[in-house]
Amino acid sequence: MACSLIVGRLLLCCLLASSLGLPCLTAFDYGDALGKAILFFEGQRSGMLPANQRAMWRGDSALSDGMPDNVNLQGGYYDAGDNVKFLWPMAFSVSLLSWAAIEYETQISSANQLCYLHSAIRWGADFILSAHTSPSTLYTQVGDGNSDHKCWERPEDMDTPRTLFKITSTSPGSEAAAEAAAALAAASVVFKGIDSNYSAKLLGRSQVLFEFADQYRGSYQASCPFYCSYSGYQDELLWAAAWLYKASGDSKYLSYVSENQEWSQTVSEFSWDNKFAGAQALLAKEFLVGKEHLGKFKNDIDSFVCALMPGSSSRQIQTTPAGLLYTRDSANLQYVTSATGILLFYSKTLNAAGIDVVQCGSVKFSASQIRALAKSQVDYILGENPMRMSYMVGFGPKYPTQLHHRGASIPSMRTHPSKVNCNEGEATWFSSGKPNPNTHVGAIVGGPNSNDQFNDVRSDYSHLEPATYNNAAFVVSAAALLGRSENEVTNTSKESVHQSI
Numbered sequence: 001m002a003c004s005l006i007v008g009r010l011l012l013c014c015l016l017a018s019s020l021g022l023p024c025l026t027a028f029d030y031g032d033a034l035g036k037a038i039l040f041f042e043g044q045r046s047g048m049l050p051a052n053q054r055a056m057w058r059g060d061s062a063l064s065d066g067m068p069d070n071v072n073l074q075g076g077y078y079d080a081g082d083n084v085k086f087l088w089p090m091a092f093s094v095s096l097l098s099w100a101a102i103e104y105e106t107q108i109s110s111a112n113q114l115c116y117l118h119s120a121i122r123w124g125a126d127f128i129l130s131a132h133t134s135p136s137t138l139y140t141q142v143g144d145g146n147s148d149h150k151c152w153e154r155p156e157d158m159d160t161p162r163t164l165f166k167i168t169s170t171s172p173g174s175e176a177a178a179e180a181a182a183a184l185a186a187a188s189v190v191f192k193g194i195d196s197n198y199s200a201k202l203l204g205r206s207q208v209l210f211e212f213a214d215q216y217r218g219s220y221q222a223s224c225p226f227y228c229s230y231s232g233y234q235d236e237l238l239w240a241a242a243w244l245y246k247a248s249g250d251s252k253y254l255s256y257v258s259e260n261q262e263w264s265q266t267v268s269e270f271s272w273d274n275k276f277a278g279a280q281a282l283l284a285k286e287f288l289v290g291k292e293h294l295g296k297f298k299n300d301i302d303s304f305v306c307a308l309m310p311g312s313s314s315r316q317i318q319t320t321p322a323g324l325l326y327t328r329d330s331a332n333l334q335y336v337t338s339a340t341g342i343l344l345f346y347s348k349t350l351n352a353a354g355i356d357v358v359q360c361g362s363v364k365f366s367a368s369q370i371r372a373l374a375k376s377q378v379d380y381i382l383g384e385n386p387m388r389m390s391y392m393v394g395f396g397p398k399y400p401t402q403l404h405h406r407g408a409s410i411p412s413m414r415t416h417p418s419k420v421n422c423n424e425g426e427a428t429w430f431s432s433g434k435p436n437p438n439t440h441v442g443a444i445v446g447g448p449n450s451n452d453q454f455n456d457v458r459s460d461y462s463h464l465e466p467a468t469y470n471n472a473a474f475v476v477s478a479a480a481l482l483g484r485s486e487n488e489v490t491n492t493s494k495e496s497v498h499q500s501i
Helices: 005-018 030-043 087-103 104-112 115-131 145-149 174-190 198-216 234-248 249-258 274-287 293-309 334-351 367-382 422-430 466-483 486-500
Strands: 132-134 137-142 166-169 357-360 362-366
Touching: 005 274, 030 115, 030 466, 087 104, 087 115, 087 174, 087 466, 104 115, 104 174, 104 466, 115 132, 115 137, 115 198, 137 174, 137 198, 137 486, 145 367, 174 198, 174 422, 198 234, 198 334, 198 357, 234 249, 249 274, 249 293, 274 293, 274 334, 293 334, 293 357, 334 367, 334 466, 357 367, 367 466
Parallel strands: none
Antiparallel strands: 132 137, 137 166, 357 362
């Protein structure tokens, strides 16, 4: 029975090519891709830039953020191609970056990227700390999304309102508070052996945020229509508790997830809104090392795998003709990068536990097959696709040149110091058919359509806009693929092909 479109098509071609003594798929430099994916975060920085800033086309910006409420909300990351800071998806990005740093520390260090990754994590974590101004107050947005989205300005010129949004005990948002808790807990693990005082501060604040999220339960609606909660807050509470258990070792967090495991749902996506698969992957690992009361999480993450694997009887996510997982048209690569990170982490978990397969109805998938699907997605993003286009800016010979990104599409202050207002930005730079004057290295765009086609047109934000969580998830995947020998990858591909014929 066919394992997958990838296995049945690309990997079959791989086997045939190998038999002829030809190279298999394009050999990508995952270390280079990892470094560029991390560098992207420097281009998204808000606030006073450090002396070691590498994205030199950026300058200081939004230095008065928080002033209306007499709080300091400098720093953090601009969310995507806009100039708004949304804490909820920003915190998710910090969680993912921290996960990569924890799980693949050796691989990332071998690529000389660990210090850069630590800096990226700390830049986001510091903002979360600043935004948490009291035990039951968390600022969740800086900037008016509606006015910002109508204005095409560099961050350095920004004059749209820097409106503040926050959650409190009387106006809660458990998703945002719990994700912030998860991010700080994960970051505390990263810095435990590097800066123990900072790590302890992160963990302590994480615990307070989790109590806030859990005690004052309420769904987050503050920044709609841009980031609304569709999956509810139970996924974030499980995700945060799982990270707090990993960070603190306190059994009360393990008891929390055990007592509330009926919240866990079978899902087919892992995203800024839906964290169930992430929590399930973390907790399935605990189940496989002896915590047998967590079995539901193992069953649910198996279902997630089955929902993605082509050839599965319970498959929910389709693929493009060339094999890209396709969840939905709007910024589809965000779902690809996040799903790929989960698949690679879980295949590693299965291998470590000596588990041979995931059963999907009458079909079985080995850990190496799961990994092969994940690897094919990374390779597709990096250029193994019908367009021969890398969907990471600055990687490979062909990549998007009209990134839907304000700062990248307007000349840098270094070369064009005079102010560019909204109208000039719109007329001269947004509407230009020329490549962006600044290369936002590492930015992963929304990606191709369902037929593997892609038009490099700046106005097409669904396919040309980057986002922090696209890149953070990709960091997990790129790090997971580092250190794989060519022979090991070839053997994995051959096994998958043999099992698919």
